[in-house]
Amino acid sequence: MDCYNGGFNIAITAGFYSQAAGVLAGFAFTAVLLVLTNGEILGSQARRAHAATSFICSFFALLLSTVQYAVLAGAADTLSKTNPNLGRAASEEVIAGASFGLSVLLLLYGTLQLLDGRSGYETPAGVSRAIVSFVGPSVVLLFHLAAVQDILTAKFQTAGLQACQESSVGTWGIAATLTGFLGVFLGGLFRRRVRPYLSGSKRDWLPILVLCLSAAGALGVATAEAILRSDESLSDQVIIATLFVASLSAATFSLLAGSAEPHGAGSGVPEAPDQPAPATDSNDESQETMAE
Numbered sequence: 001m002d003c004y005n006g007g008f009n010i011a012i013t014a015g016f017y018s019q020a021a022g023v024l025a026g027f028a029f030t031a032v033l034l035v036l037t038n039g040e041i042l043g044s045q046a047r048r049a050h051a052a053t054s055f056i057c058s059f060f061a062l063l064l065s066t067v068q069y070a071v072l073a074g075a076a077d078t079l080s081k082t083n084p085n086l087g088r089a090a091s092e093e094v095i096a097g098a099s100f101g102l103s104v105l106l107l108l109y110g111t112l113q114l115l116d117g118r119s120g121y122e123t124p125a126g127v128s129r130a131i132v133s134f135v136g137p138s139v140v141l142l143f144h145l146a147a148v149q150d151i152l153t154a155k156f157q158t159a160g161l162q163a164c165q166e167s168s169v170g171t172w173g174i175a176a177t178l179t180g181f182l183g184v185f186l187g188g189l190f191r192r193r194v195r196p197y198l199s200g201s202k203r204d205w206l207p208i209l210v211l212c213l214s215a216a217g218a219l220g221v222a223t224a225e226a227i228l229r230s231d232e233s234l235s236d237q238v239i240i241a242t243l244f245v246a247s248l249s250a251a252t253f254s255l256l257a258g259s260a261e262p263h264g265a266g267s268g269v270p271e272a273p274d275q276p277a278p279a280t281d282s283n284d285e286s287q288e289t290m291a292e
Contacts, residue, residue: 003156003164010089010150011073018069021100025062028107031055035114047113050203054110057207061103061214068096068221087233090154092221094147094239098246099210099217101140102253105132106210109257113203133191133258134184137250141180144246148173151239158231169236176243183251187258194259206256213249 032055035048072092109132115125148169156164220242224234233239 003152003161010093014069014089014093015073017100018066018073021062021065021069021103024104024107025059025066028055028059028062028110031107031110032059051110051113053204054106054113054207057211058103058106058110061099061106061211064214064218065096065100065103068092068218069100071221071225072096087151087154087158088224088228088230090147090150091228091234091239092224093150094144094234094242094246095217095220095224097144097147098140098249099214101136101143102210102249103214105136105140105253105257106207108132108136109206112257129258133254134188137184137254138181140250141177141184141247144180144243145173145177148177148243151233154233158233167236169239172236172240173243176240176247179244180247180250183248184254187251187255191255191259194255206253209249209252209256 032052035052108128112128115121151169152164155167
């Protein structure tokens with residue numbers, strides 16, 4: 001990978017990421033309200049509960065991403081035209097990337113929970129499953145590979161060409177990305193074996209995992225802001241470890257999202273929404289009272 005990418009400004013781009021995350025958080029909150037107020041239309045109580053868990057976790061994870069990228073965008077005040085990529089901003093980009101991408105996918109995963117296994121929705125459910133289990137995690141991995149390029153550019157601009165060439169971030173960043181792609185591929189091979197273990201309340205493991213990853217990312221960004229100067233970056237070892245954690249998280253998301261068994265699968269009976277309790281006929285009650 002090159003040590004210079006033409007002066008791409010991370011902080012300015014982060015402002016748009018922050019706005020996008022905020023808008024998507026609004027979508028997630030709206031989805032929670034729709035699940036709670038339109039229960040009979042959306043399916044059984046179990047289906048709605050799993051979808052609501054995904055939307056709630058996505059909402060809070062996207063809120064954290066909004067704050068992370070807002071903090072990163074604030075670095076624009078310290079950037080100059082000759083040095084648009086400072087080390088701290090590039091380090092925070094690596095930390096915030098995975099949680100943002102997986103939070104967006106979690107929003108679509110909640111939609112998949114409402115569609116999967118319902119008669120007449122096989123095509124949109126299949127498309128949603130393909131996105132959350134293969135296309136989306138692959139995009140997250142490529143997103144992190146771009147962050148590696150920004151790290152190298154920051155090293156070149158702050159420490160010189162020699163420091164950039166001696167850094168092992170580029171090599172290990174490519175290795176982490178390839179590891180993630182391998183995990184996504186192997187997950188596709190073992191989904192049927194994993195599927196029996198992901199029924200019932202275990203469906204909620206994935207939303208909780210993404211929420212924990214987002215909280216860890218927010219803590220990492222806050223720590224970087226506290227301990228690093230604007231021209232400093234995290235050590236190569238920390239960045240490489242973060243890249244591998246992000247790649248394994250994307251592969252795990254792909255496995256769990258693709259392995260979740262459709263609601264009502266295996267029973268041979270189409271799922272029916274919860275039926276309301278039968279209403280009591282007031283006329284019958286009044287006639288019984290008069291007879292007494």
